[in-house]
Amino acid sequence: MGFVVWHVCADQHAYSRREAHRLEGTDQWARNSWEVASRVWRVQRARWRRTRVPGFGALQTKPLCASLSDRVFSIDGSKHVHPSANDGFPDGQEKADQAFRAARREAVYEKLRDPWFYPKGALMRTLGWTSVPCIWETLAEAYRDVVALIDEHNPHHEPIRWTxxxxxxxxxxxxxxxxxxxxxxxxxxxxxxxxxxxxxxxxxxxxxxxxxxxxxxxxxxxxxxxxxxxxxxxxxxxxxxxxxxxxxxxxxxxxxxxxxxxxxxxxxxxxxxxxxxxxxxxxxxxxxxxxxxxxxxxxxxxxxxxxxxxxxxxxxxxxxxxxxxxxxxxxxxxxxxxxxxxxxxxxxxxxxxxHRNLLHQIYCNSFSRSWRPFRPSQDASAGEVMVNILPCWHIFERTSELYALSRGVTMVYSKLLHFKEDLSRHRPHLMVGVPRLYENIYQGIKSQLMKQRRFRRLLIFGLLDVSIRFVHWRRVRDGALFDRHVSMPERLLACIVVMLLWPLHILADLIAWRRLRQAALGGRVRTLVSGGGSLAMFLDDFFEAIGVLLIVGYGLTETSPVVANRLREHNVRGTTGLAVPGTDLKIVDPETRQVVSAGQTGIICARGEQIFQGYYKEPEATSRVFDSDGFFDTGDLGFFSPHTGDLVITGRLKDVIVLSNGENVEPTPIEDTILGSEYVEQVMLVGQDQRSLGALIVPNLDALEANALLNAEQRMRIQSLQRERATCGSFEAGALDEQLAREAASLEGNAALHTALQKELMTRIESRKNYLPIERVTRFRILLTPFTVDDGTLTQTLKVRRNAVSARYAALIRSMYES
Incomplete structure (x- = not known):
């Protein structure tokens, strides 16, 4: 038998509205974020209102399968019923009860396997999971023969393919x-x-x-x-x-x-x-x-x-x-x-x-919260492939794995040495990474393009310019700009420009972008997820232009980690999106701790099921990061967009550089802008207690050679030293660092190269929106020893350790300001 029931997303819509009411008394713009989400759920409810699910009168939040799992267990693929399970039940009644529960459970599994069904997280809440390992019995039954894990690069070099x-x-x-x-x-x-x-x-x-x-x-x-x-x-x-x-x-x-x-x-x-x-x-x-x-x-x-x-x-x-x-x-x-x-x-x-923190991430993380006709969910689905490159112990990678596995995805464990090969062999649909990973992919693509013949190179860069213009105007048409209001005349103009550019963008996709996606990402990548650091705007532009959805999330280890993320239907570039369901966000003034209005920068504070229990054996440190209302102080600076309600990250309070005139400068947005230059591989701004900003730059040698700023012989000599430095022991490292320092000094003495780098810095920084004169980088030094995890200058999520770099190059920084 079947009953016509409300779809589970109606329950999720009500859940979102309840969470919006919880924000009463906090920041108005956090409520606006929930209002956007609620409108999305109303559209979804209207389109998915009537769905037949055998055996359900309504989908309740209480466990559906708990009583059955107490009586039936699975070993080696076969079902067994505990002998005590029949106590007090006639055989016929027990069989009918088992059949009913089995049909009910299978209906849930069918929805989990359905790529068109979402939100799957709301349905998972009905399964009675009380801890993270509880998910595996459900997954073994729902996706039994689907390959779950592929591990071809383990220390034994014995390929593993586990269902x-x-x-x-x-x-x-x-x-x-x-x-x-x-x-x-x-x-x-x-x-x-x-x-x-x-x-x-x-x-x-x-x-x-x-x-x-x-x-x-x-x-x-x-x-x-x-x-x-x-x-x-x-x-x-x-x-x-x-x-x-x-x-x-x-x-x-x-x-x-x-x-x-x-x-x-x-x-x-x-x-x-x-x-x-x-x-x-x-x-x-x-x-x-x-x-x-x-x-x-x-x-x-x-x-x-x-x-x-x-x-x-x-x-x-x-x-x-x-x-x-x-x-x-x-x-x-x-x-x-x-x-x-x-x-x-x-x-x-x-x-x-x-376990509550991790289960929240399984339930609530999503790339989309609305239904669109003729398009399956952008979320992970059973049988899709995801290639993993981040450290599995890191909370971002860890919860991403749990999220994807709970939806039946095939997980491929890769290593940096085999990453490109694994992309070609396994052709993933999804990929999770940090900004540095996507910067490397982008730089790798540009390096290959720079090696093409002149006509082909100019053609591809011309097409890229057309596609970037197309996506920019499309954002204006959709009103997806966080930093300004888009008027109706602008939208009408944008509609006309988009229609004119659309044929050229499609032509670019046919000529170049399909082949590029095949060569660089395997050809099937539908969604890239970025977290663990600030994503430069030029990466947003690039991946959207070549036809790849890039979702950005925000969070910390202490928040398990995601507290906000962009969505397919609400993907406002330059932001980290809306708060995930069940999460309260507010922005407070660093000094007064009062909630600030929209558009004003302050400290981001979060409250929700994903917030950690505290720091182990450090009660004082724990008490310092929670306020009286239970909000966790992230230490990150940001604001809510007054135009879209999205959260925008501007930097980290501890990273702020205070100049000698008392002006505060947030280095991360400026560094992201500089990284858009083809000449720059890595950069870190300095200038604490100085009159102006300076920069330590690791250059892109291939780009310098392609622009006739470096000869081939010198490039090969430097790259040979860099490879030797990357594999040598600590005893030889000092001598190699000295040789690289001499090569760097030689590059700085190259007037053409120095002028080109200085001009590139000025042009890019001054082109930033809301540029201030105090953000100008007046001096720089070239480094030829890249920042790495092994030497302690990068974290294992590839973020620069500012204190380690500052300590290592203290003499160089001092000489830069004394000269």
């Missing part, structure tokens, strides 16, 4: 092994340090630890050993999971780490044991701390599951006594993970994120 059913079984087996293998005896509330780079086994380990009610303290292995030792000790870890023995070799060379490992760690698990013998230092550590291989732990856990199945099949005895074999032990408010902030200054702090 959703396989991932569920692997997680459950590893979780059981953590409780029963050897002397591990993992218990709810334990803290386990997880130091690893991207791999399928990382995800399994992370989810299995959470399954047992324990929490992970995560970090990448490229982090400095002192930082890893600090996290290990500060988190009070009782266990350690690492990807390879190399991490242990790194740790045992640190005195503090070795002492803590021997005195406090109960077990160590190697995700990838390696083919060769362990070093003497690691073997000595193994004599003091039990050390286990991933395969052995999974084998023990799988045997525990099989034994329980056999017991359940014969009687209801001890097979049901270990609840964790059937259901995760974690609950909504339990600590799920400690993510240590990799900020650009200071000692990292452990942000405590609970």
């Amino acid at each position: 959703y059913a396989s991932v569920h079984e692997e997680i459950r087996a590893f979780a059981a092994g953590l409780r029963h293998h050897g002397s591990m005896k993992m218990q709810p509330g334990d803290m386990v340090a997880l130091f690893s780079e991207n791999s399928a086994r990382w995800l399994v380990a992370d989810q299995a630890i959470m399954w047992n009610g324990a929490a992970t303290a995560v970090r990448g292995t490229a982090a400095p050993v002192d930082e890893l030792a600090y996290i290990l000790e500060h988190s009070n870890a009782v266990g350690l999971v690492v990807d390879t023995p190399n991490v242990l070799e790194k740790l045992v060379r640190n005195e503090n780490a070795t002492r803590y490992l021997i005195s406090h760690i109960r077990f160590i698990v190697l995700l990838w044991r390696g083919k060769g013998a362990l070093t003497e230092d690691v073997q000595a550590l193994g004599a003091s701390v039990p050390m286990y291989a991933y395969e052995d732990v999974v084998k023990t856990g799988a045997q525990q599951v099989r034994n329980a199945i056999e017991m359940v099949s014969t009687s209801a005895g001890d097979g049901l006594s270990d609840r964790a074999l059937w259901h995760p032990l974690a609950s909504t408010e339990m600590l799920a993970t400690l993510v240590y902030t990799s900020g650009t200054t200071g000692q990292p702090k452990g942000a405590m994120l609970c």
Whole structure:
């Protein structure tokens, strides 16, 4: 039977309106953001009003499948009913009840698999998930034979292709092994340090630890050993999971780490044991701390599951006594993970994120909140492919993975060395990255174009200019400008210009952009997601011009991370979009802490289900970042657009440069403008307590040569030194840095190059909207040692560590201002 019901998005629309009412007494423009979202939901409700779902009178927010999952469990792809499940029920009634619930559950799964159905997050709220690992039973049933994980670049170089059913079984087996293998005896509330780079086994380990009610303290292995030792000790870890023995070799060379490992760690698990013998230092550590291989732990856990199945099949005895074999032990408010902030200054702090925080991101993150005819949802859908390049332990990548996997996406783990190859081989539909990743893609495309013959190069750049003009006028037509009001005559004019440019834009797509998307992104990319830093406007223009949707989000580690993002139907460039459902935002004055009006810059404060519990073992630091109303102080500067209601990020309070005349300058927007130059690869502004701004510039050598500002011999010599510097040890680095410094001084002595760079800086900065004279960069120095993660000048999300760069080049900066 079927009942005509309201579509789930009607419930979501009501949810959005309730959230708008919660903003009473806060900033008016935050409410405007919700009003825009509410209007979108009203359109969607009208178009999707009547939908037939078997067995539903209405979609409730209470769990639909909880009672069924208590009675039915899945092992190795087959369904089993607990013997106690039939107690008190006649066989016929029980069978009818099971059939009804199975049909009801299948109706939900069908909607999850439907690419036209959204918002999927609202439907997921009905599934009764109480923790993050609870999602895997649902995903194993909804997307059973869909490939979930592809890992071809793991340390064993053994390609992994796991379906959703396989991932569920692997997680459950590893979780059981953590409780029963050897002397591990993992218990709810334990803290386990997880130091690893991207791999399928990382995800399994992370989810299995959470399954047992324990929490992970995560970090990448490229982090400095002192930082890893600090996290290990500060988190009070009782266990350690690492990807390879190399991490242990790194740790045992640190005195503090070795002492803590021997005195406090109960077990160590190697995700990838390696083919060769362990070093003497690691073997000595193994004599003091039990050390286990991933395969052995999974084998023990799988045997525990099989034994329980056999017991359940014969009687209801001890097979049901270990609840964790059937259901995760974690609950909504339990600590799920400690993510240590990799900020650009200071000692990292452990942000405590609970399961509620992460589930909010699964439910509420979306690329679109409205329905459009003849177009499927822009959100991730079952069977689509997503290539991952960001560190899997970083909260942005982590929640992006959970979001995509909850929608049935195939996740491909890539590495920087194989990234271009993976784009061509797997041809992703979605990609999540930081601005630096998209800058590299953009620079790579421009470098290839610069090598084309003159006529072809001029043709493509001419077409690009036409397409950029087209998208600019299209934004005016749609009123999608955050910094000014678009009048009706302007819109009418824009409509005419768009119609005139449209044939040329389509021609450019046929001639160039399709081939470019194929060569650079695999040809199927529909959506790019950017976060973790400020995105330069020229990147927005470029990707929109070549026909790729670029979605920008905003958040921090402490906010799990997304608090606002742009949408397909409301994609206002230069902004970070509207607040996600269930989130309150306000802008306050840094001094008075009073809410400011629209268009005024202040500190962004957020409140919602995704906000963290606090900093681990640092109650004073926690109390400083929350106000009396429960709003979290992000420390970022921004404002609400008075024209669209979108959130605009202008910089970070701690990054502001104060000149000697007392003027405050936010460096990030100026740096983003400078990065639009083909001559500039990396840049960082300086000038604290100076009369004017200066810049440290890492130039694009290929572009300099293409414009006859550098000869081929000098370019090859510098690039050879740079490659040698990137792979050398610390002993040789000093000598190579001196050689590169001499080459940089030689470039600065090139009058034509110096003049071209100075002119480029002046032209780009002075062309900025609302340009102020204090933003002029009056001097610069060339650096030929790029900022990297390995030398500590970049964070692992590729943001410049300003304090590290300033300290390293203090003498150079001082000489720049003294000269």
